[in-house]
Amino acid sequence: MTKFDVVVVGAGNAALCAAISARENGASVLVLEKGPEHKRGGNSFFTDGAIRTAYNDLDAIRKIMPELTDEEAAQIVMPEYSADDYYNDLMRVTDGQSQPELAKQLVSKSYETIVWMREQGVEFELNYDNQSFKKDDKIHFWGGLPVKTKEKGIGLMKALFNRANELGIEIWYEAEATKLVTNEAKITGVIVLKQGEEITVEAKSVLLACGSFEANKKMRSEHLGSEWEAAIVRGTEYNTGDGLKMATEIGAQTFGEWAGCHSIGTDANVPKVGDFTKPGDIFKKHSYPLGIMLNKDGFRFVDEGADFRNYTYAKYGREILKQPGHVAYQIFDSQVRPILRKEYNLPEATVIEGDTLEELVAKLPVDQQQFLQTIKEYNEAVQDGEYNPSVKDGKATNGLSPEKTNWALRVEQGPFYAFPVTCGITFAFGGLHVNTNGEVLNQNQEPIQGLFAAGEMVGGIFYKNYPGGSGLMSGSVYGKVSGEHAAKYAAAVAIN
Incomplete structure (x- = not known):
């Protein structure tokens, strides 16, 4: 029929x-x-x-x-x-x-x-x-x-x-x-x-x-920016804008933020497109509010504690994409490691460990001196207060740019952990x-x-x-x- x-x-x-x-x-x-x-x-x-x-x-x-x-x-x-x-x-x-x-x-x-x-x-x-x-x-x-x-x-x-x-x-x-x-x-x-x-x-x-x-590299570059050619496609490889093209060909009006998209921080070693043998969003890394996130040059670039991950993860992916090599490192110590989300414990998770910060950073392809200096400055800027990851606790840093405005704990108890992340695009807005x-x-x-x-x-x-x-x-x-x-x-x- x-x-x-x-x-x-x-x-x-x-x-x-x-x-x-x-x-x-x-x-x-x-x-x-x-x-x-x-x-x-x-x-x-x-x-x-x-x-x-x-x-x-x-x-x-x-x-x-x-x-x-x-x-x-x-x-x-x-x-x-x-x-x-x-x-x-x-x-x-x-x-x-x-x-x-x-x-x-x-x-x-x-x-x-x-x-x-x-x-x-x-x-x-x-x-x-x-x-x-x-x-x-x-x-x-x-x-x-x-x-x-x-x-x-x-x-x-x-x-x-x-x-x-x-x-x-x-x-x-x-x-x-x-x-x-x-x-x-x-x-x-x-x-x-x-x-x-x-x-x-x-x-x-x-x-x-x-x-x-989102799965069309040319359209990503055209509408989102050339850096988006490097983004990982989190889902199906078949979402290449076909429907949008067909509709606009007959006079449909485009609408919304064509220069924006939903993207997240995802494991740096994730498959380039969604792997149907490993579904279920297993590569995301969404416990960043509990730690700090640094780029390869050794600098923080977002307020990891600005809000619950529900309200920041869809915009922080693009911030990672802007970093050198389109990579960042989520850093945690042993105080918070047991309460990280379950995706951090999956066999697919890429993790680097060190008993000391110096040992950890020595294993990373980063500016090691600046990396350690940034962590030192962060630790010194953490203010006293009650730490409570179930609410926006106001436990913050003072004197940094950007500050961390909630859930600021010193990164000081070994062993220490680094999870490399890149940007994965989900869909365009x-x-x-x-x-x-x-x-x-x-x-x-x-x-x-x-x-x-x-x-x-x-x-x-x-x-x-x-x-x-x-x-x-x-x-x-x-x-x-x-x-x-x-x-x-x-x-x-x-x-x-």
Whole structure:
């Protein structure tokens, strides 16, 4: 069959949420996956699974985790995280630049969307490892990110593919969408290169959810800067900007921060593109607030303790990229080594150890004299105060540039540890201009009839930074919404 109500381009979280939503609303649906079946799932396959949703209280969380027992619940302290809290966090970390209507759609629809995902078979669990601490025999959650998908991105995509199969959604693999077909400014289909054969698929609507341009070195250089050619691609190698190119070719309006992206500090020896045999975001290095971070010349370059990692990791990747050799070194001593996140203990983690700072630094390809001098000056600048990694404790340095404003402990108890990190790009913030229904807008900011978008392709929500877990949630919300409206549009076209 080469005629469908809705064709979804892409096969990650946003794409499959869109496909399932469209199918639930009565449409016949085709999903196009550019990669082979064993590399399906887009960037979503690689996610650690944390997904940010607004919620009222623990009872709301238990609705999507019915297996959570009363005994477990009695041990949990779960602060409310309202839609206003979510919206304010989003606006705070984007310096108020997030487009209000799109941002409000994301946060206001987040909880009902996650309930819907549970109904589709996606299972969730509490994010104990990264978002809780134990105090007075209670487990306290913090940071508005208590929920994650079971089995990370693998479990998320397995559940969504299972649901798509149950609903009879057709999926083509090694099927690259190359061009949108239009007639009198309306979408009528898409040209597909399927395993080397060019096929024209008729469609009443096309929904683009095939990622941004993070895996396209030329586009990274053009839009983000030439230094971004050196960035590691954290996820799928297939997100090369195809959907953006097809949409702009027919007059879609670009939107958002095309010069910005989500990037993180990741192990310096990470694979150059996402390795489907080692998914789950295992190479990230996010305990930097507990230590200090120096470049090869021996200087600190960010305030490691500016905020919880949820609110800084997506912008610090680019700061690492700016450093000589695109490398930095996270330094920890034995005081904090036991409380580092679990990714520091994986066999894939690159670590250098030394019983003394001099022994450690002698093993690093850095300016050793300056490196040791910077650590000495840092230690001397650390102020007294109570150290508490579960809150922004205000334990800071004084007299440095940059200061460390929270969690400043002297690096003085051996053995000492260095973790080399580089920059890994996740997705670009720039995308297409869509409305709250996921309809793609033209240069006059009017909907292009029959064209929808979701996921990374939605521009205007994230600028400079983003609250952890909100990218995955945005994909789900706009996937569900755009799928529903694509199906309704297709039904109206059929009647007319």
